[in-house]
Amino acid sequence: MIKRNFKSNDIFTKKELKKLHTSTIEILEKNGMEIQSEKARKLYQENGAKVKGKQVFISEKMIEDALKKAPVKFKLHARNPENSVVIGGDNTVLSPGYGAPFVMNFKENKRRRAVYEDYIKFTKLAGNSDFIDVVGGVLVEPTDIDDEIRHAKMFEAAVKYTDKCLMGSAMGAKKAKESIEMAAIIFDGIEFVKKHPVMLTLISTNSPLQIDNRMTDALMVHSFYNQPIVVASLSMTGTTAPTTIAGALVQQNAEILTGIVLSQLVNPGAPVIYGSASSVVDLKTGNLAIGNPETAKMFNGTAQMARYYNIPSRGGGSLTDSLAPDAQAGYESMMNLMSAIKSGFNFILHAAGLLENYMTMSYEKFLIDDEMLGIIDNYAAGIKVDDEEIAKEVILNVGSSGNFIAEKHTYNHMRDLREPVLSAKKRYFSNEKQPDTDQRANKMYEEILKNYQTPKLNKGKAAKLQEYIKKLKK
Amino acid sequence: MIKRNFKSNDIFTKKELKKLHTSTIEILEKNGMEIQSEKARKLYQENGAKVKGKQVFISEKMIEDALKKAPVKFKLHARNPENSVVIGGDNTVLSPGYGAPFVMNFKENKRRRAVYEDYIKFTKLAGNSDFIDVVGGVLVEPTDIDDEIRHAKMFEAAVKYTDKCLMGSAMGAKKAKESIEMAAIIFDGIEFVKKHPVMLTLISTNSPLQIDNRMTDALMVHSFYNQPIVVASLSMTGTTAPTTIAGALVQQNAEILTGIVLSQLVNPGAPVIYGSASSVVDLKTGNLAIGNPETAKMFNGTAQMARYYNIPSRGGGSLTDSLAPDAQAGYESMMNLMSAIKSGFNFILHAAGLLENYMTMSYEKFLIDDEMLGIIDNYAAGIKVDDEEIAKEVILNVGSSGNFIAEKHTYNHMRDLREPVLSAKKRYFSNEKQPDTDQRANKMYEEILKNYQTPKLNKGKAAKLQEYIKKLKK
Numbered sequence: 042m043i044k045r046n047f048k049s050n051d052i053f054t055k056k057e058l059k060k061l062h063t064s065t066i067e068i069l070e071k072n073g074m075e076i077q078s079e080k081a082r083k084l085y086q087e088n089g090a091k092v093k094g095k096q097v098f099i100s101e102k103m104i105e106d107a108l109k110k111a112p113v114k115f116k117l118h119a120r121n122p123e124n125s126v127v128i129g130g131d132n133t134v135l136s137p138g139y140g141a142p143f144v145m146n147f148k149e150n151k152r153r154r155a156v157y158e159d160y161i162k163f164t165k166l167a168g169n170s171d172f173i174d175v176v177g178g179v180l181v182e183p184t185d186i187d188d189e190i191r192h193a194k195m196f197e198a199a200v201k202y203t204d205k206c207l208m209g210s211a212m213g214a215k216k217a218k219e220s221i222e223m224a225a226i227i228f229d230g231i232e233f234v235k236k237h238p239v240m241l242t243l244i245s246t247n248s249p250l251q252i253d254n255r256m257t258d259a260l261m262v263h264s265f266y267n268q269p270i271v272v273a274s275l276s277m278t279g280t281t282a283p284t285t286i287a288g289a290l291v292q293q294n295a296e297i298l299t300g301i302v303l304s305q306l307v308n309p310g311a312p313v314i315y316g317s318a319s320s321v322v323d324l325k326t327g328n329l330a331i332g333n334p335e336t337a338k339m340f341n342g343t344a345q346m347a348r349y350y351n352i353p354s355r356g357g358g359s360l361t362d363s364l365a366p367d368a369q370a371g372y373e374s375m376m377n378l379m380s381a382i383k384s385g386f387n388f389i390l391h392a393a394g395l396l397e398n399y400m401t402m403s404y405e406k407f408l409i410d411d412e413m414l415g416i417i418d419n420y421a422a423g424i425k426v427d428d429e430e431i432a433k434e435v436i437l438n439v440g441s442s443g444n445f446i447a448e449k450h451t452y453n454h455m456r457d458l459r460e461p462v463l464s465a466k467k468r469y470f471s472n473e474k475q476p477d478t479d480q481r482a483n484k485m486y487e488e489i490l491k492n493y494q495t496p497k498l499n500k501g502k503a504a505k506l507q508e509y510i511k512k513l514k515k
Numbered sequence: 516m517i518k519r520n521f522k523s524n525d526i527f528t529k530k531e532l533k534k535l536h537t538s539t540i541e542i543l544e545k546n547g548m549e550i551q552s553e554k555a556r557k558l559y560q561e562n563g564a565k566v567k568g569k570q571v572f573i574s575e576k577m578i579e580d581a582l583k584k585a586p587v588k589f590k591l592h593a594r595n596p597e598n599s600v601v602i603g604g605d606n607t608v609l610s611p612g613y614g615a616p617f618v619m620n621f622k623e624n625k626r627r628r629a630v631y632e633d634y635i636k637f638t639k640l641a642g643n644s645d646f647i648d649v650v651g652g653v654l655v656e657p658t659d660i661d662d663e664i665r666h667a668k669m670f671e672a673a674v675k676y677t678d679k680c681l682m683g684s685a686m687g688a689k690k691a692k693e694s695i696e697m698a699a700i701i702f703d704g705i706e707f708v709k710k711h712p713v714m715l716t717l718i719s720t721n722s723p724l725q726i727d728n729r730m731t732d733a734l735m736v737h738s739f740y741n742q743p744i745v746v747a748s749l750s751m752t753g754t755t756a757p758t759t760i761a762g763a764l765v766q767q768n769a770e771i772l773t774g775i776v777l778s779q780l781v782n783p784g785a786p787v788i789y790g791s792a793s794s795v796v797d798l799k800t801g802n803l804a805i806g807n808p809e810t811a812k813m814f815n816g817t818a819q820m821a822r823y824y825n826i827p828s829r830g831g832g833s834l835t836d837s838l839a840p841d842a843q844a845g846y847e848s849m850m851n852l853m854s855a856i857k858s859g860f861n862f863i864l865h866a867a868g869l870l871e872n873y874m875t876m877s878y879e880k881f882l883i884d885d886e887m888l889g890i891i892d893n894y895a896a897g898i899k900v901d902d903e904e905i906a907k908e909v910i911l912n913v914g915s916s917g918n919f920i921a922e923k924h925t926y927n928h929m930r931d932l933r934e935p936v937l938s939a940k941k942r943y944f945s946n947e948k949q950p951d952t953d954q955r956a957n958k959m960y961e962e963i964l965k966n967y968q969t970p971k972l973n974k975g976k977a978a979k980l981q982e983y984i985k986k987l988k989k
Contacts, residue, residue, distance in 0.1 A: 046526070047526045048525065247916070250914065250915040278919075279929065280920050283924060284928045284929060286898045334890045334894035368845040371847075373845075375847075380853070425760075426531040431761045433542065436765065440546050441570065441725045444755065445752075450759075451757070479842065
């Protein structure tokens with residue numbers, strides 16, 4: 042987690058925010074949203090929305106009511122209470138890359154399909170991180186596991202190899218329900234789960250202006266059980282959104298607000314996060330492109346819209362279009378990460394490991410990004426101003442043309458100053474001639490996996506969970 | 516130049532700013548500053564400062580008077596008026612790396628001493644840039660040129676190969692005067708120069724709390740001729756400054772304000788910039804380290820102090836400790852560049868090319884950084900909010916589950932959206948299988964140099980300048 046000790050970077054005036062809002066309301070009134078789930082449509086209708094075929098038309102009043110009920114911040118509980126985090130306010134909670142179907146590492150030197158073994162390894166690397174708070178969900182896509190039980194096996198790995206916060210399944214009502222039931226096994230029963238957020242789920246809209254069955258139905262289950270959801274749009278300017286950024290922000294706003302309203306209709310006060318992974322399309326190729334300034338400034342816009350509505354926000358990440366952890370990956374990932382942290386997001390998914398937009402998880406880049414999270418953590422902490430830090434007496438003592446190296450004050454502070462970085466780098470650096478960054482990262486991740494200390498999990502619970510998953514398989 | 520379309524990122528409260536200021540005043544009262552130049556000491560003394568040996572004690576009143584006189588913004592004139600820039604306000608004026616004694620490129624694959632040929636090549640690359648405004652000064656250190664005429668030969672290359680804004684010599688009164696005289700040759704006489712800023716000069720303090728002969732004497736010449744100076748500290752926490760950031764900021768503040776006071780005593784209203792290249796020392800080795808979060812957040816602090824005093828600011832750059840244009844260079848350079856732009860600096864020196872802190876200029880990194888300046892330019896422009904950009908009718912026309920690719924609105928905007936990036940990349944990308952970033956950059960810079968169009972320089976002026984330099988050599 043990163044604690045932000047500065048004001049979030051606003052880019053819109055109040056008037057601009059209002060214009061984006063009223064344009065959104067007009068879109069929702071005139072076009073509405075295509076909601077594929079009959080069950081969801083019915084719920085909107087019962088609560089005052091106009092429904093015409095699959096189109097649902099929510100009113101500004103319904104949005105205002107929902108936003109009043111949704112919490113400004115909430116606590117996400119980990120099975121180890123020390124790893125619980127509050128989402129909202131000045132906190133930026135971190136989660137690694139999400140959804141990549143491929144992995145790569147320095148030794149194999151090509152991308153290949155991700156398998157369950159990769160999922161477990163990345164879970165351990167996330168467990169080892171001093172900064173990453175949330176694991177589970179589609180950390181990478183374990184393509185060798187049956188779709189029917191994939192969510193359950195991912196959940197199992199996350200609770201088995203870490204004791205951090207978890208993510209749940211968004212793949213329809215059945216799998217969402219199963220996520221809840223598995224969480225109930227780990228968190229002392231369904232009553233506990235209903236009262237405490239223990240699992241975060243990423244609900245994606247289907248741009249433009251549509252939410253599919255699986256997503257609304259999973260949303261309704263998670264909200265019913267009081268589990269937090271991120272309602273997020275990944276609209277792409279030029280194909281699934283207007284090619285202008287303000288237009289893409291308005292369209293995603295319509296989609297996100299529609300999801301938020303649904304959550305509050307199901308369960309008033311259920312935690313919900315305003316999210317976005319929207320970015321641009323390279324119109325020469327039609328490819329998604331995320332390592333660019335348009336994406337970085339969309340983060341500013343998204344985070345400020347969420348503040349306008351007074352609910353927690355999600356966006357950003359160490360995002361690049363590069364195919365390897367090279368200079369391009371460094372520049373692009375850092376631009377997006379800095380923009381996200383300056384934007385004031387409360388939750389950053391994709392904070393470590395991704396290459397080639399969202400397609401590939403790199404072991405080496407994961408380690409590099411994780412170190413960078415420590416650097417951003419230090420940066421975001423800002424500068425402490427007090428007598429000890431100003432050190433007036435030390436300055437006067439050293440005087441003109443002196444040297445501070447032998448001062449007691451220097452000695453006292455020399456460990457603190459770089460602590461977060463040192464902590465992230467701990468154990469792994471030898472004194473050999475400096476190899477390339479990706480080679481060092483390769484060595485580091487192998488060392489981490491070799492020495493990883495799996496946190497304890499209650500044997501009864503572990504057995505129950507295995508039993509549960511076995512039954513899913515039939 | 517980058518136009519910043521957002522509020523500069525403040526990190527200090529008013530109370531903290533006040534505390535940093537009053538601590539500075541106390542340092543200046545109790546220790547004062549060591550001013551090596553007798554001429555400068557005399558000027559301070561004549562205007563009310565207490566002087567004791569080499570220590571000069573300026574009062575808060577003298578600082579307030581000076582700050583009232585120094586301009587909030589000013590225009591820096593280039594010999595091509597289209598390339599003139601205003602320093603101050605929302606503008607961030609850009610200059611490439613400065614002072615590196617070494618160069619490297621991908622083909623030689625090692626660093627070597629910089630020579631005059633490198634100086635000319637980097638001048639052309641800066642001339643080719645769509646974003647870099649200011650050339651000249653110690654763009655790289657041409658170690659094969661006699662020290663006696665080095666400043667003159669650098670000036671000559673800058674005016675011969677570009678028509679952008681210039682930098683002058685800070686190496687004592689004589690060379691400063693010669694810079695002014697050469698500028699007078701190019702800019703239609705000394706009277707013009709006295710009335711128009713045509714040359715920016717970097718005056719460095721000698722931390723802790725000292726300014727050497729060369730610097731004060733050059734400062735006095737440039738200010739006398741109304742030429743803008745940057746008064747900058749490069750204090751290093753743990754050796755030439757306290758190891759705590761707030762302490763380093765207070766100490767550099769004392770140094771910078773002392774320089775600013777001198778400029779206003781010489782010539783009230785002479786343009787002056789509040790500058791810093793301060794950063795940390797790696798206490799394991801004693802090396803300067805600039806690719807770190809402490810440096811990045813010192814930018815925030817420096818820029819806000821300058822705003823507190825209401826004068827233009829300088830800091831930041833594409834700064835890294837990496838030895839090669841690799842992933843480390845990318846992450847670190849972008850962190851520092853993003854922090855600098857968010858901090859709201861009016862002038863960024865070191866915006867392109869540097870590796871290994873300030874030691875080495877890389878041809879490849881210059882090209883990569885230059886492209887990144889275009890990306891930051893796009894980012895800093897923010898998001899336009901108007902009816903055309905919101906594109907409500909387009910969103911309504913496409914509706915739920917449609918596609919924007921064939922919309923006229925998409926077609927109309929597809930060039931604008933990535934224009935700055937495309938412009939920076941113009942001409943150089945082939946369709947071959949994508950090589951590594953540094954290999955592409957290598958190819959690009961060779962192409963640029965081959966095709967570089969040298970801007971015209973009046974033959975009479977060019978001849979006069981050559982004559983002038985010949986005389987310097989005796």
